[in-house]
Amino acid sequence: MLDPPEALIARPGFDLESRATDSRPGFDGSAKSGRRALRGASAELAELQERLYAAGVDGARDAVLLVLQGMDTAGKGGTVAHVVGAVNPQGVHYTAFKKPTDEELAHDFLWRIRQHVPSPGIIGVFDRSHYEDVLIGRVHSLASPEEIERRYGEINAFERELADAGIHIIKVMLHVGFDEQRRRLMKRLDRPDKYWKFNPADIDERQHWNEYRRAYQLVIDRTSTDVAPWFVVPADHKWYARLAVQQLLLDTLESLDLGWPPARFDVDAQRERLRTLAILPG
Amino acid sequence: MLDPPEALIARPGFDLESRATDSRPGFDGSAKSGRRALRGASAELAELQERLYAAGVDGARDAVLLVLQGMDTAGKGGTVAHVVGAVNPQGVHYTAFKKPTDEELAHDFLWRIRQHVPSPGIIGVFDRSHYEDVLIGRVHSLASPEEIERRYGEINAFERELADAGIHIIKVMLHVGFDEQRRRLMKRLDRPDKYWKFNPADIDERQHWNEYRRAYQLVIDRTSTDVAPWFVVPADHKWYARLAVQQLLLDTLESLDLGWPPARFDVDAQRERLRTLAILPG
Numbered sequence: 008m009l010d011p012p013e014a015l016i017a018r019p020g021f022d023l024e025s026r027a028t029d030s031r032p033g034f035d036g037s038a039k040s041g042r043r044a045l046r047g048a049s050a051e052l053a054e055l056q057e058r059l060y061a062a063g064v065d066g067a068r069d070a071v072l073l074v075l076q077g078m079d080t081a082g083k084g085g086t087v088a089h090v091v092g093a094v095n096p097q098g099v100h101y102t103a104f105k106k107p108t109d110e111e112l113a114h115d116f117l118w119r120i121r122q123h124v125p126s127p128g129i130i131g132v133f134d135r136s137h138y139e140d141v142l143i144g145r146v147h148s149l150a151s152p153e154e155i156e157r158r159y160g161e162i163n164a165f166e167r168e169l170a171d172a173g174i175h176i177i178k179v180m181l182h183v184g185f186d187e188q189r190r191r192l193m194k195r196l197d198r199p200d201k202y203w204k205f206n207p208a209d210i211d212e213r214q215h216w217n218e219y220r221r222a223y224q225l226v227i228d229r230t231s232t233d234v235a236p237w238f239v240v241p242a243d244h245k246w247y248a249r250l251a252v253q254q255l256l257l258d259t260l261e262s263l264d265l266g267w268p269p270a271r272f273d274v275d276a277q278r279e280r281l282r283t284l285a286i287l288p289g
Numbered sequence: 290m291l292d293p294p295e296a297l298i299a300r301p302g303f304d305l306e307s308r309a310t311d312s313r314p315g316f317d318g319s320a321k322s323g324r325r326a327l328r329g330a331s332a333e334l335a336e337l338q339e340r341l342y343a344a345g346v347d348g349a350r351d352a353v354l355l356v357l358q359g360m361d362t363a364g365k366g367g368t369v370a371h372v373v374g375a376v377n378p379q380g381v382h383y384t385a386f387k388k389p390t391d392e393e394l395a396h397d398f399l400w401r402i403r404q405h406v407p408s409p410g411i412i413g414v415f416d417r418s419h420y421e422d423v424l425i426g427r428v429h430s431l432a433s434p435e436e437i438e439r440r441y442g443e444i445n446a447f448e449r450e451l452a453d454a455g456i457h458i459i460k461v462m463l464h465v466g467f468d469e470q471r472r473r474l475m476k477r478l479d480r481p482d483k484y485w486k487f488n489p490a491d492i493d494e495r496q497h498w499n500e501y502r503r504a505y506q507l508v509i510d511r512t513s514t515d516v517a518p519w520f521v522v523p524a525d526h527k528w529y530a531r532l533a534v535q536q537l538l539l540d541t542l543e544s545l546d547l548g549w550p551p552a553r554f555d556v557d558a559q560r561e562r563l564r565t566l567a568i569l570p571g
Contacts, residue, residue, distance in 0.1 A: 061486075064485050065485055084377075084379060087377065087378055088377040088378070091378050092374070092376075092377060092378055094374075095366075095370040095374060096370070096373050096374055096378060096381055096383045096414070097366060097370065097383060097385065097416070099378055101378045101379060101381075103379065185568050189563060189566075193563055196560050196563070199549055202549065202550060202552040203346050203549060203550040205552070205554070207559055207562075210559065210563055213563075213566060214566065267481055267484065267485060268484060269484065272489050274484075277478055277487070278478050280489075280492050281474055281492055281495075284471075284492065284495060286499070
């Protein structure tokens with residue numbers, strides 16, 4: 008895939024309608040070659056994650072935060088399974104943000120988010136995130152327009168703070184089409200092993216399709232910053248979306264130029280200790 | 290592998306010394322066939338995990354808690370990577386319990402543990418656990434003998450409570466030999482890409498080998514209960530230990546007889562809603 012960040016970035020003013028949901032920016036191969044590329048890069052991702060983790064053990068502050076947003080069926084779950092699933096679970100902190108609890112609602116909207124910010128060396132994954140508070144929050148008027156406006160600023164300040172603390176933020180909107188969503192929802196209704204994934208409320212939300220589009224457009228305009236830009240990933244082709252997210256992760260990890268940490272002890276002295284230590288009678 | 294629970298269970302009175310760390314109870318194939326069996330069962334484990342997760346979404350209370358204990362280098366990390374790594378990260382809650390913080394020490398020893406008990410549908414993984422408080426706690430006299438004794442009872446009550454709440458507990462001691470530990474530690478000293486895994490304190494702990502053995506023996510005698518028995522998994526062969534833990538997980542999940550949840554809505558009515566819903570002019 009060619010320069011994934013450049014192919015997928017959405018800076019303020021980027022028009023969501025200009026990116027077709029069935030397009031494949033930066034990749035002109037077949038679906039088959041795309042799937043092969045995805046599998047092929049899994050080992051590289053796993054090794055880079057191990058290096059990130061090792062750096063964290065050694066005291067480096069770097070962490071990665073992958074934020075996944077998108078309409079129902081956009082492929083957040085599949086991306087987690089097929090992209091993040093390739094790395095050691097020890098180094099992943101996955102959080103699904105659902106409907107807030109009463110306790111969470113009693114706090115500032117970032118309160119519950121902060122509790123899941125990844126520690127050094129960890130890849131954090133947010134399946135939905137603080138952006139729900141300016142998406143469903145706007146569409147369903149769960150907060151006043153003034154409050155929603157204020158939240159954009161608070162989000163930018165929050166993400167700047169994370170970036171300053173060494174967290175590399177990758178914000179992905181999985182951009183699925185209206186017709187493709189119908190196909191995917193219909194599949195859940197056609198297959199008894201998928202019933203559990205279906206919720207009649209998904210169709211309620213679908214009725215607000217254009218309002219969500221506008222809310223996403225505003226999110227991009229207000230919160231795509233230099234330290235935490237948005238990437239709009241066309242998601243009608245699942246294999247493409249997964250490959251794109253994998254490449255964004257790889258690109259971020261490669262940019263850290265992660266070596267293996269040096270020994271923080273005298274290697275020969277430790278070898279000698281180890282060699283001479285016999286089991287004690289016991 | 291033949292009847293993994295029966296081959297590996299350690300009931301009170303089980304003599305730790307009786308199980309050779311390089312043995313392969315219940316499996317008489319080659320290393321190669323063991324590795325193949327491990328790879329071959331990954332898809333089955335992933336599907337059973339998805340069924341468990343689906344049941345959780347549907348309101349069932351079942352969850353699984355895999356507790357991994359063992360000396361340094363016993364293979365806890367590799368087991369997480371190669372066994373748990375095969376399932377969707379969405380359905381896993383992994384926690385590494387390190388040296389307790391001041392805040393954690395100010396609370397009862399189970400306080401920090403309770404915060405990571407898996408929710409319904411989730412496979413929780415404890416990389417070290419509340420057992421550290423009766424292992425390193427005993428070896429280094431971090432608590433009085435009376436306090437340690439009391440803890441066994443509190444652990445049993447705690448695990449009984451979890452079991453009553455639908456959590457299926459699998460407690461694994463990865464049983465590595467003294468010589469094999471030396472080889473593994475030495476490897477960390479021989480390979481610069483492994484330095485970060487080495488800590489001189491690991492050799493300090495190694496000096497207490499027999500005391501740890503006795504502490505583990507007491508753990509088995511006091512806390513191997515019907516609802517949460519211990520499994521002692523010989524761990525000198527990494528492939529065997531991974532296969533054994535995978536089989537214990539499979540056995541537990543299979544025992545739940547997990548089907549796919551039925552539709553909790555009128556499938557035809559939802560199909561019709563979906564079919565007729567058109568995109569609204571934007």
